[in-house]
Amino acid sequence: MSPATIYLQAYALLLVMMTVLWIISVWRRNASIVDPLWGTTFVVAGWWYFAHAPGGDPTRKLLLMTMVTVWGLRLSIHLTWRNWGEPEDPRYQAFRRRYGPQRYWWVSFFQVFVLQGTLSWIIGAPLLGAQLGAAPLGWLDGLGVAVWIVGVVFEAGSDLQLARFRARRTRPDELLTTGFWRYTRHPNYFGDAACWWGYGLLSIAAGGYAWALGSVLMTALIIKVSGVALLERSLGSQKPGYAEYARRTSAFIPWPPRRQ
Numbered sequence: 001m002s003p004a005t006i007y008l009q010a011y012a013l014l015l016v017m018m019t020v021l022w023i024i025s026v027w028r029r030n031a032s033i034v035d036p037l038w039g040t041t042f043v044v045a046g047w048w049y050f051a052h053a054p055g056g057d058p059t060r061k062l063l064l065m066t067m068v069t070v071w072g073l074r075l076s077i078h079l080t081w082r083n084w085g086e087p088e089d090p091r092y093q094a095f096r097r098r099y100g101p102q103r104y105w106w107v108s109f110f111q112v113f114v115l116q117g118t119l120s121w122i123i124g125a126p127l128l129g130a131q132l133g134a135a136p137l138g139w140l141d142g143l144g145v146a147v148w149i150v151g152v153v154f155e156a157g158s159d160l161q162l163a164r165f166r167a168r169r170t171r172p173d174e175l176l177t178t179g180f181w182r183y184t185r186h187p188n189y190f191g192d193a194a195c196w197w198g199y200g201l202l203s204i205a206a207g208g209y210a211w212a213l214g215s216v217l218m219t220a221l222i223i224k225v226s227g228v229a230l231l232e233r234s235l236g237s238q239k240p241g242y243a244e245y246a247r248r249t250s251a252f253i254p255w256p257p258r259r260q
Helices: 003-028 038-052 058-083 090-099 101-123 125-129 138-167 185-204 213-225 229-236 242-248
Strands: none
Touching: 003 101, 003 125, 038 058, 038 101, 038 125, 058 138, 058 185, 090 101, 090 229, 101 125, 101 213, 125 185, 125 213, 138 185, 185 213, 213 229, 229 242
16 A cells, blocks of 8 residues: 555544544533543554555664554553543533534534544654655664653653642642753643654654654644643733743743743
């Protein structure tokens, strides 16, 4: 099969997966169940590419899928644990109020599930690109692995620090300013982007330059749309000390804090 055919088949697989999730969400009246499965969608697509991509260096393919599986399943397990027993995410509740209960069940299919499946498919392009080229492993692969390790450490470490902080804080407006959060206001998002640049570098090392654009899109979404930008708009009004914290702390890339 051609790479284009394999890529389109993965999209169909993701849409089937999202449709099943949507049916469950309608039954449970909770669209939030889509969020914990975000990381798993990349694991599913990646193993599809692993099984069907022609050629490709077998060591790089196995290395990539080990990285993707560790990252994706950790993220899904973390989000499942964090959201277990919680009500529907306020974003989806707002959509439900806007469209009304009689319409939202259908609107949510396209607005939430098809959209996330499509984004996952486009962003996950490096996972195919890295498994197509037969070039042997080189220094660029090593750089990609190193960047990915930094990303996993930041993402998993900051998630753990945030969970512990939330468990012991006494006021909802308290700020976490220690650990990874001392060097960047969004260490989990930085870690996520770094992981994707690791995949992108493996794709480039395999000769899949165009496929690596998925990593660029993921970074743009994290910084400008769904991650950093979204939180910055809300945290400034919710937490009184956030302006001072933002003044001395890097927004995204880890950096020593500015002196007061």
